[in-house]
Amino acid sequence: MGRSPCCAKEGLNRGAWTAMEDRILTEYIQTHGEGKWRNLPKKAGLKRCGKSCRLRWLNYLRPDIKRGNITRDEEELIIRLHKLLGNRWSLIAGRLPGRTDNEIKNYWNTTIGKKVQNQPSSTLNSEANNTRHKPLNHQTQQNNTKVVRTKASRCTKVFIPQHSQIDDESCNPPGQQFSVPSVNHDYGQVNNDDPAMTMMGTGTDHQPADLSTFLNLDIDDENSNSCEFMVDFKMDESFLSEFLNVDFSQLYSSTSTANGGDSSAHAISTTCGDDDHHKLHGLDFQPSTAPIVDSELDWLI
DNA sequence: AACAAGTGCAACCGCCTGGGG
DNA sequence: GCCCCAGGCGGTTGCACTTGT
Known part of the structure; x- marks a missing residue:
């Protein structure tokens, strides 16, 4: 049952760390840097599991840790x-x-x-x-709740469903662009039904925004019926930074530029061709027409 | 004062992912 | 493509401390 422990337990200290252990670990990392956690205890002379050392450092000893009450x-x-x-x-x-x-x-x-x-x-x-x-x-x-997925799962593809609400002329005032910087990390998955996403998108309860709207997608008419594609892009905290600093009420406006205004303002041009190159405000990414087989993506359908 | 119940948090556990061979 | 390993993650537990009775 299960996987064997990451390290042999025999002879290893467990439980609360002593001040001496903290000092040894801190000094070792200050001298040799982080990483190689598995070997660290032996080299540092600690009777601890490497994982335990890593956890202790990251959660407690790291110098940039802010202690005290959450504001x-x-x-x-x-x-x-x-x-x-x-x-x-x-x-x-x-x-x-x-x-x-x-x-x-x-x-x-x-x-x-x-x-x-x-x-x-x-x-x-x-x-x-x-x-x-x-x-x-x-x-x-x-x-x-509908938006969150509790289990961490890295994903670098987003399935853009075809029912994007990007052609609604009523939400078309030229507005700000929502820029998505180059990224490379996990990201939270979104759900059309989630209030937060609704807020980001069309701004009405009856027209929940999907991710393509949120990302200010522009999908060619000729492909509007086949624009179920995988956007293969990467996302990280940089994205979140933009994501969370967006004025969502204005984002609502920005989605509208996709269909009418200056083409330079288009976030993405999407034509589902093999060699097509797509840009999202400078972010290169390549869509794939690969069918969605990953049930993990059910949340978007 | 003594005990029980509640609380906060450090530490542990097992699983997952990505990289290297 | 497969396997192994290291690192990282979220969930869970243990225990010291606090609060209530």
Whole structure:
């Protein structure tokens, strides 16, 4: 059953770290740098598992760790990010300098989780109806929220469904562009039904925006019936940075430029050809017509 | 004061992914 | 393409501490 432990347990210290161990680990990493965690304990003279060393360093000893209470701003950001990303604590932590994923996870499961639980679902996702030692799980998430996927899964493809709402003339004032920088990381998956995505998109409850709208896609008419394609692009915190700083009400306007205005303002030209090159405000990416076989993408259909 | 219940958080566990051979 | 390994991640647990009775 399961995989064997990452390292032999015999003779290794477990539990809380002592001040001496902390000092040894800190000095070793300051001298030799991070990495090679498996060999680190032996070289540093620590009776610890490499994973344990890594965790201790990343969550506690790292010099740039910010200790102390989570501020109100940080909490609001965590809630926003969690709404978008789900339990992807490392990504959320990436947006909170000095905070660790473990800290944010703990904070959510204790403080915010309780707040959420005590609030009506209209103001906060009811996903956090967790109790002590019953943290959020897939089932809970799926039942109570639509946007988040709790299990981390890297994905570099996004399936753009054909029912993009980009041709709505009523949402066409020339507006700001939403730029997506070059990226290379995980990203949260989105769901058309999610209020957050609705907010990003057409701005009406009856016209939920999908990802293509959100990304300011321009899909050629001739391909409008076959524009179910895989956009193969990469995304990381840089994207999130833009993503989270976007004024979504204005984004609504920006989607409109795709069909009418200056062609230079088009975010993406999409023609589904093999050699076609596509740009999203400078971000090169290549679509693929590969069919969607990954059930992981069901959320987008 | 003593005990139980609740809380917060560090640490551990197992799984997944990507890279290298 | 397959296998192995290291690193990374989210979920879970253990325990010290705090609060309530």
